[in-house]
Amino acid sequence: MTVLDRADAVDNGLVARITDGPGGYTGVNGDEEWAAEIRRLATLRNATILAHNYQLPAIQDVADHVGDSLALSRIAAEAAEETIVFCGVHFMAETAKILSPEKTVLIPDQRAGCSLADSITAEELQAWKDEHPGAVVVSYVNTTAAVKALTDICCTSSNAVEVVASIPADREVLFCPDQFLGAHVRRMTGRTNLHVWAGECHVHAGINGDELADQARSHPDAELFVHPECGCATSALYLAGEGAYPADRVKILSTGGMLDAAKASHAKQVLVATEVGMLHQLRRAAPGIDFQAVNDRASCKYMKMITPAALLRCLVDGADEVDVDPETARLARASVQRMIEIGQPGGGE
Template sequence: MTVIDRDMDSAMVDRIVDGPGGYTGVAGDEQWAAQIRRLAKLRGATLLAHNYQLPEIQDVADHVGDSLALSRIAAEAPEDTIVFAGVHFMAETAKILSPDKTVLIPDQRAGCSLADSITAEDLRAWKDEHPDAVVVSYVNTTAAVKALTDICCTSSNAVEVVESIDPDREVLFCPDQFLGAHVRRMTGRENLHIWAGECHVHAGINGDELADQARTHPDAELFVHPECGCATSALYLAGEGAFPEDRVKILSTGGMLDAARESNARQVLVATEVGMLHQLRRAAPEIDFQAVNDRASCKYMKMITPAAMLRCLTEGADEVHVDPETAKLARASVQRMIEIGQPGGGE
């Protein structure tokens, strides 16, 4: 791995503080951004940032997007080192698709409540209860869970993935219960078993909040992520005529960006992690994007701070490793999804 001369960056690096919420002490200003770009070039790295990252992290990145899209970009990038500003399972996915590259995450403690809601041991036991079932796992899972999965899916192609499976076969869908409920609603499939997992941030965006916002902003469009606890409420509002059906859109993060660019709305209410607002506002600056819940911020995503990014590029930390056999099995489940022809966005 490339060794960086720490003395060149000592003034800024020495301000880094490792606290309970992550690395702090460095402001994400223009001086920092110039330093990050210089270090990335020295290390031969490409910088990837998830849509939920802090605005300054998104702005310094070479590529911004959802986790699967970024991992596929990483596999095609000419650089030998990938710095993934996101949570740990995302960096794992990048390593799965780029096994010969060095993958770094600025803070390996950046976990994910959704990915942690099912373990490999949990999935093995569930499969034992349904030995003939097909396992469909959301990409928001660990490498170990992907390795036990038949087909991965994203929030944008989960319906297509499930519809590609023999209707007589049982399906085990994990780990997100709200996305699973959306798939069951769209497919009408009764032999779809859903794991009771959730993203704590998306689950916290509730139907009452969404209904209140919809009533006070009657001319707005609604962009709702299917991981949200309010997704069912959004469809109920539309179905009952309380809100125009054509203005309620259940979308992945990538789908939100596409819809934003095509929308003629003056205002859009957004139900997902608040970091997404930065990219939406860049994509359609003429639209007033407002969070349904402005407290919907993922503490794990926000652990990727300017200080963490500086430490990562200076020290070459933290490197992400995936056991080769696990990576091989996990890669096969992702590839099966891509072969269906609807790779979609990551989440």
């Protein structure tokens, strides 16, 4: 990692404003002065800044690349810069380190966890595997490195159906950790020997079917973009199946899939069921469409811990570095590579 003289970053007084509180680092606004300083420091540190689609708009706007976690990790592996600053949650930075073991990977606040990744531990997965000897483990990419290391094949929300369909029909499958994505895969594949772990993303699980139905009734001409992690995904398909909403306007999509669909859509309005940070990229991709959140409270507190102050601190101090044990990384890398061999995932989650 390039050593940065702290004096290089304190001449404008921004660093002195950083404070640390219960919700993370604050005290700095994501304005033009801040953005210019971030770009200057990134150049001095020989760093590339990656931002997930759920990040704050200011973070997305200053980043070199914005996207889903797996796509960003693959960009990190190909980047010329020696330092990767991953503006996302911790498992995402881990995945970047797994695919780029020789690079320095930083996360602006190491406390930015993930309720979905935390919903299964390596110990729990091993115990589940022991109950089903011979089963194939398929883990969502939204998991820790330790869980990936015990996994046969990783998947994303955009290729989970394809990954499971590639497994011989007579093999049991253990799918973890997201129960809603698992239910979607089971529904699409018709597989009866697919066991699903009862984990969830607290944000997506909180977008419920009643909210979706109410919004759909209030906006009868809108398209629906629904993330498969959402608790309302089944309700969306039910609305379409019962004829309560036109089936061609109900789309179950990953974050990457939402961006592709937005660019191709002729709708005047789209209701979006996912974390609200996604609206920023959708509005940039298709400025002529009115994108509205199904639940405007669906904001991930962990994603939002990557504040302007946190990113500034990270670039000044080289904090917080993410590392993965080499053997864990080797095993985890194999499960990710198997997924990529089955199909090039366009959207990570």
